[in-house]
Amino acid sequence: xxxxxxxxxxxxxxxxxxxxxxxxxxxxxxxxxxxxxxxxxxxxxxxxxxxxxxxxxxxxxxxxxxxxxxxxxxxxxxxxxxxxxxxxxxxxxxxxxxxxxxxxxxxxxxxxxxxxxxxxxxxxxxxxxxxxxxxxxxxxxxxxxxxxxxxxxxxxxxxxxxxxxxxxxxxxxxxxxxxxxxxxxxxxxxxxxxxxxxxxxxxxxxxxxxxxxxxxxxxxxxxxxxxxxxxxxxxxxxxxxxxxxxxxxxxxxxxxxxxxxxxxxxxxxxxxxxxxxxxxxxxxxxxxxxxxxxxxxxxxxxxxxxxxxxxxxxxxxxxxxxxxxxxxxxxxxxxxxxxxxxxxxxxxxxxxxxxxxxxxxxxxxxxxxxxxxxxxxxxxxxxxxxxxxxxxxxxxxxxxxxxxxxxxxxxxxxxxxxxxxxxxxxxxxxxxxxxxxxxxxxxxxxxxxxxxxxxxxxxx
Numbered sequence: 001x002x003x004x005x006x007x008x009x010x011x012x013x014x015x016x017x018x019x020x021x022x023x024x025x026x027x028x029x030x031x032x033x034x035x036x037x038x039x040x041x042x043x044x045x046x047x048x049x050x051x052x053x054x055x056x057x058x059x060x061x062x063x064x065x066x067x068x069x070x071x072x073x074x075x076x077x078x079x080x081x082x083x084x085x086x087x088x089x090x091x092x093x094x095x096x097x098x099x100x101x102x103x104x105x106x107x108x109x110x111x112x113x114x115x116x117x118x119x120x121x122x123x124x125x126x127x128x129x130x131x132x133x134x135x136x137x138x139x140x141x142x143x144x145x146x147x148x149x150x151x152x153x154x155x156x157x158x159x160x161x162x163x164x165x166x167x168x169x170x171x172x173x174x175x176x177x178x179x180x181x182x183x184x185x186x187x188x189x190x191x192x193x194x195x196x197x198x199x200x201x202x203x204x205x206x207x208x209x210x211x212x213x214x215x216x217x218x219x220x221x222x223x224x225x226x227x228x229x230x231x232x233x234x235x236x237x238x239x240x241x242x243x244x245x246x247x248x249x250x251x252x253x254x255x256x257x258x259x260x261x262x263x264x265x266x267x268x269x270x271x272x273x274x275x276x277x278x279x280x281x282x283x284x285x286x287x288x289x290x291x292x293x294x295x296x297x298x299x300x301x302x303x304x305x306x307x308x309x310x311x312x313x314x315x316x317x318x319x320x321x322x323x324x325x326x327x328x329x330x331x332x333x334x335x336x337x338x339x340x341x342x343x344x345x346x347x348x349x350x351x352x353x354x355x356x357x358x359x360x361x362x363x364x365x366x367x368x369x370x371x372x373x374x375x376x377x378x379x380x381x382x383x384x385x386x387x388x389x390x391x392x393x394x395x396x397x398x399x400x401x402x403x404x405x406x407x408x409x410x411x412x413x414x415x416x417x418x419x420x421x422x423x424x425x426x427x428x429x430x431x432x433x434x435x436x437x438x439x440x441x442x443x444x445x446x447x448x449x450x451x452x453x454x455x456x457x458x459x460x
Contacts, residue, residue, distance in 0.1 A: 045389025068196025
């Protein structure tokens, strides 16, 4: 049977320098020290740090398709030192100090990704130039200034976050409406599929067995089952993120929410002078239905938005080019940058992120059972997965560090509601978020009750 056309998955897969040839599948039984389900960022970083900390440790990964098939190979390419849900730790006096440590660890993880890529020779177009959240309307400006004040109260200074008045903001990103922006210095743009594929090669060089086209069907104490084989191990790691719902007994651990992206043709320099992003800064704004973009190394604008949930926690690996959400993404992009009207869209794709019930990510290890997991990054996993994989490796190997005391360690989210309740709830909240954005972008006050419902579900 012919393997799928992996290059058609996204711009990032299509622009990989080497052919995407699946590695061998797992057949029969293999015994290792640590078995990992999932060859996305979390699984690959966990394997890399395990073998870094203890050379000679026998580690194996099983992957349903190929390394970087899921969100790790399709995301917006933001390696950002932030993490959804961390504000909940700040709000709790018992975890406030630890939350600041978590934020600092995330900052460090951005640089750590760049350091490891340099060490391993992974050319993922890593460029640390920061990120700008642009205020298009007064409510955006108010929200961003409130966010900056919160960072200042936690001790973060100008070298971490700073306010850009409109002229300074337009020097970085020239959106059609620009009332200033919040600049976060702890963000790098990168090519996500190059990172994922490069990490897979790096762990193989370290002796890790990577079995592709070998979907994990069940995780249990001491083993991972696949259709044609079984990995037996003292420690079993779940690193399946949005695909966790496919595992027996884990269908309500996360909900997979799809983010859809588009990419333009390579743009000439006069167009970039109208857009900005002179040093490949990433950008977004504070609207509730998240948008994000970057200038790629080959001078395209890659732009996306998220928020679509499919009934039954189904994950869609491909979307037709005619899907109406792509038109929404394009329209949003062209509203921000009218100069892009008339320029070709060459790639359209989507991928699923994992959202826990309480929006808090976790790193978890039960030594008695030999079971571990990490994930639930809510779309901010490029740097966070590095932190999670590094921390998980330290927990497994009994290496205490400042990371093993972070508030994400040991956290367990409750399960999502059964269908149809979760589809109804998630769909309703997304539509409320869209309506609130429309009010605010039109310069009107958002209805308070709707805003309270959205915040209760998403932000608080």
